[in-house]
Amino acid sequence: MxxxxxxxxxxxxxxxxxxxxxxxxxxxxxxxxxxxxxxxxxxxxxxxxxxxxxxxxxxxxxxxxxxxxxxxxxxxxxxxxxxxxxxxxxxxxxxxxxxxxxxxxxxxxxxxxxxxxxxxxxxxxxxxxxxxxxxxVSVDPTLWKPLNSEAQKRVNPKVSAAKLVELDVRSMGLTNINSYPGGTSFSDKWGIIDLIVNSELQPISQWPNPEEVAGGKRGGWTTANGSADAKSFYYGEDGVPADGDTINALNADGTNRADRWKNSIAQGHDLYLQGFWRTLWSPLMSKVQSINTSDGSITLLDMPAGGMGSKFSKDVAGSNPVYRVGEGTEEWRALNLLDEIDQPGEWALDFKDGKIYYYPKGNIADMDVEIADxxxxxxxxxxxxxxxxxxxxxxxxxxxxxxxxxxxxxxxxxxxxxxxxxxxxxxxxxxxxxxxxxxxxxxxxxxxxxxxxxxxxxxxxxxxxxxxxxxxxxxxxxxxxxxxxxxxxxxxxxxxxxxxxxxxxxxxxxxxxxxxxxxEVHNTALAESDTGAFYTAQDWSSYGNDLRYNFIHHNQRANGFYADGSDAGDNYYNNIIQGSDRALQLNGHHNIAKNNVIVASNTARIENRSDTLAISAAVTQNYGVSSIFADTLRDKNPTSGVWLNYAAQLKAKYGYTDNLWSDILNPAWRPEYSNGSKIIDNALVQVGSVIKPKYGDYTVANNNTIDSISAASFYNYSQMDLRSKNSQVLSKFPNLNSIFPQIGLQQDAYRIRVVTRAETGGLTNRN
The missing domain is CATH 2.160.20 (Pectate Lyase C-like)
Structure with a gap:
């Protein structure tokens, strides 16, 4: 016990x-x-x-x-x-x-x-x-053994095999050890055992390591060098990516990685790569079919939906099936492989062997080990x-x-x-x-x-x-x-x-x-892109949501508030948004951003969708009155009863001038546009621009622009105390200085101590 x-x-x-x-x-x-x-x-x-x-x-x-x-x-x-x-x-x-x-x-x-x-x-x-x-499941320390001779041959050349141990989890009768529940290609269904040592979750092995920049722009990921076919990409110099970068990062450290991986696959050990093969979101975990060391390419067992290569690539390289040349920025990494255990704490589950391979940080006999199964x-x-x-x-x-x-x-x-x-x-x-x-x-x-x-x-x-x-x-x-x-x-x-x-x-x-x-929110989107600190999407009936007095900061890879395609009826007011890519990204209609303080962000933006948008060569998304987004509104029976009364309440509260719901369901109103959306009465401190759409009945007006951080007269910007002495800021958010200290965690009967921003790493962006 x-x-x-x-x-x-x-x-x-x-x-x-x-x-x-x-x-x-x-x-x-x-x-x-x-x-x-x-x-x-x-x-x-x-x-x-x-x-x-x-x-x-x-x-x-x-x-x-x-x-x-x-x-x-x-x-x-x-x-x-x-x-x-x-x-x-x-x-x-x-x-x-x-x-x-x-x-x-x-x-x-x-x-x-x-x-x-x-x-x-x-x-x-x-x-x-x-x-x-x-x-x-508690692990008896005596069950850990030195690596078997075959496993020793697969150990990363940078590490002594004597430092690793193995655990036969198949003999322990564990269940989730034979394969990923998501099969050979998945985004979410990880589903295999976790290893917890001394109450700390241990990191699954990966290449590149988290702090290792290997041919990409950030630690923990490398990039493809262009597409070879619909389910293959180049890691070597034979690719022709749009960015022109064909450095062979896979083999750059001298450990003969491509050959090592190829040999492991030949012996029946699964190799999975997680990659942004097509989009900037929902990376796909894909089983590798083969590695061709002659031309420096890797072939996945399953073709990513839409084919290999970023969907944002302009050049289609092939058809039937379609795939794209690739931008050369498609990120990927290898996960859960004995061959890439090279740091203390890393481990891997080998499906073929039915074993955990682990690089402990000390004497494994002295450690308390649990397996979540x-x-x-x-x-x-x-x-x-x-x-x-x-x-x-x-x-x-x-x-x-x-x-x-x-x-x-x-x-x-x-x-x-x-x-x-x-x-x-x-x-x-x-x-x-x-x-x-x-x-x-x-x-x-x-x-x-x-x-x-x-x-x-x-x-x-x-x-x-x-x-x-x-x-x-x-x-x-x-x-x-x-x-x-x-x-x-x-x-x-x-x-x-x-x-x-x-x-x-x-x-x-x-x-x-x-x-x-x-x-309070900081450091979001650390793996994916095209996201928001607060994100919503694709529902014409999602009215009446209020977002106020929130503080978003150090958010360089994401939007602040993101109302994605065909969202409607969200209200963003009296928030503080610092250090975001797009502080506001408003698609859809009747989304209103008012009386916010936006600081050190690239843009704030209202954007339209056309009636249809090409998702792939074979698929288009409808954003008009025949769309699934319109169906969600029709499903509420909006012309009578509760929802008809709701329309009157919303118009009175938020000042809509359009008729809810008849205008929105009228194709002549062009509901795919950002009609009724507004960016008004905000304080913009060192913000690049406010981007407006070409079409639609929207409003961008009465925003105060302050050119620099210093001119905004924040109390202590380096410590993220964004109370202000600037009259242009306070005219847009008059009670900023009384609201700001109330944001975030508070001491109460259950939370007897509140951590500081410095303690949570909330004063810097993550790399």
Whole structure:
């Protein structure tokens, strides 16, 4: 029960590159930031009608009293379930003593385990004690062996084979070790085991290494040298890429990499490359079919959809199937290969051998090793209500950390969710839930996800809140967002800090009446491009979303607020946007950016789509009244009932002059244009330009331009204190100086210490 070593900090800052991790290894100078400083707790002590106790250190569970506690969480749950809903006034608190509680599956709570209004069930860690709930598989140190003779031949020439060890995971009976669930070509379905050593997620092997610039422009990626055919690209000098750069980065370090990889493939070992073969987003993980060292090319087993070569390339090199010459900037890297383990901490899972190969940072016999192999959530609430779950550390699963389904009046607060293969906390079909003051990091997918909260057809709000959470270094396997909200109404997202993410910090699609306020975001899009710190897209019915008092900074690879093609009805006001590519990228109609302060960004932009847009040689996307985006609006029956009344409310609140919804569904109105969109009354500090579309009824007006950072008179720009003494700035955002200190994480009963921007790396851009 207590075999796992203690964890040095709740705030372990990830520097790992696992699967699809985006950030370089040197994100923080000290990964164990504030090593012994407690930042979260289970909250204030409250009086309840009944107190039950759990202590995993006892030999045998008792009756749940303080003197004879239960041994496991299920024992406490079952004791409450036996009451069949007859609960004392004030409810029940389950106090869980410190230690590691290993579970074989999921700790699940259902309707039978629910409380009621005024009689909540509270599960909480004992004050000042760390409680870890894990469904990982512990590894006996004696199972690690020296490398076998065949594996030794594949070790990177820069590393002594004696430094690596192997673990026969097939003999351990593990499940997710034979192949990727996504098959031979996929973007998101990583799905293989994770290796956690001394409570730190270990980085999967890769070439180039995270800090290594190998022929590209950033660490951890190299570039193709042009396309050879529809599923092949050149790594050597025979290519003819648009950028003219044909350096053979693959073999530049003298380790004979191409031949080594070719030999491993010939022996039956899979080689997968992750690449932006066609787009700047959603890199494809592709199995290699063959390597031709004669002409310096690599052939994938499956053709990327649309053929090899960036879709932005102008030159089509071949047809049937179509592929493009390539720009020479298509990034790719190799992942999960014994041949590329060359740094302490790296490991690989070899599907053919059924073994983990690992380069430990010390003596493996002294290390606590867990393997995440189970795809289920650690904690799940299904149809439950009036339950609080406070102050736990959830870890070591391939699934989600905490999974809420069809549950309501749930509070998830003061928890740390880490080392999970999918997402941190997910809530689907719930309402009146509170997700508060949690730390979430080192996840394979998203941080927090809300889906189908409320009802869009009836515009019934969910009254769910996501507040004061610290989310970072997520999306290690699949490039998902820190916070995801889909198909929901009436969700409130405030005071969260999201940073070091591979794609968007916040992604919200197909929603109404959302409120995003007082959130801080920095260093997004560290793996992908064409994204936004806040991103939404492609729904003509997604009106009534307010984004205010948010601070976006050090965001050089992404847009700030991005309303992508055919988005509608989003409102961006009184935000501070610093250091973004395009601070505002507004496609679609009735998107309004007003009274924002935009600083040191390249542009702010309103853009149109034509009625149809070529996606590939064979596919076009319709953006007019016959589009799928128009269908989402028609599906709401907008000409009568709730949605007709909603139109009047929206016009009154936001000042629309168009008729909702008849104008939008009229082809003569040209809904593919950015009609009704505005960039008005903003303060633009050292901003390159405001780009306007050629067509449409849009407005760009009354924006104050300040030429330099120094002229803006910010309180302390180097420390990102963007309060200002400049009258031109304050005339557009009068209460900037009182609002700004309120943005981001706040101290409360669960978050007893707030990290600084310097501690989170929030004063610099990532390379």
């Amino acid at each position: 207590f075999g796992k070593k203690s964890i040095a900090a709740v705030l372990l800052m990830s520097t790992l590159v696992l699967g699809s991790v985006a950030s370089p290894a040197s994100v923080y100078a000290d990964r164990t930031l504030n090593g012994n400083v407690t930042t979260l707790s289970s909250g204030a002590t409250t009086n309840t009608g009944l107190n039950l106790y759990v202590d995993g250190s006892v030999a045998v569970g008792g009756d749940g009293s303080k003197d004879t506690p239960f041994k496991t969480l299920p024992q406490a749950r079952d004791a409450i379930r036996a009451k069949k809903g007859v609960l004392p006034a004030g409810g029940i608190t389950v106090w869980v003593k410190g230690g590691t509680y290993k579970i074989t599956g999921t700790f699940e709570l259902t309707s039978s385990d629910s409380g009621s209004n005024g009689k909540s069930i509270v599960y909480r860690s004992y004050p000042g004690e760390k409680v870890i709930i894990s469904n990982g 189970k795809p289920n959530a650690v904690v799940k609430m299904n149809g439950a209500s009036y339950i609080s779950f406070l102050g736990f550390q959830i870890e070591d699963t391939l699934g989600n950390g905490i999974d809420l389904q069809k549950s309501h009046h749930i509070t998830i607060a003061g928890n740390t969710v880490m080392n999970v293969g999918n997402g941190g906390i997910i809530d689907t079909y719930g309402y009146s839930n509170m997700i508060k003051s949690n730390d979430i990091y080192d996840t394979g997918g998203f941080g927090i996800s809300i889906g189908s909260a409320g009802d869009r057809k009836t515009l019934t709000g969910a009254s769910t809140r996501i507040t004061n959470n610290h989310i970072h270094h997520i999306g290690q396997h699949a490039h998902l967002a820190g916070i995801v909200i889909r198909d929901s109404v009436g969700v409130w997202v405030d005071h969260n800090l999201v940073h070091d993410v591979p794609r968007d910090a916040v992604r919200y699609e197909r929603n109404n009446n959302l409120t995003f306020e007082y959130n």
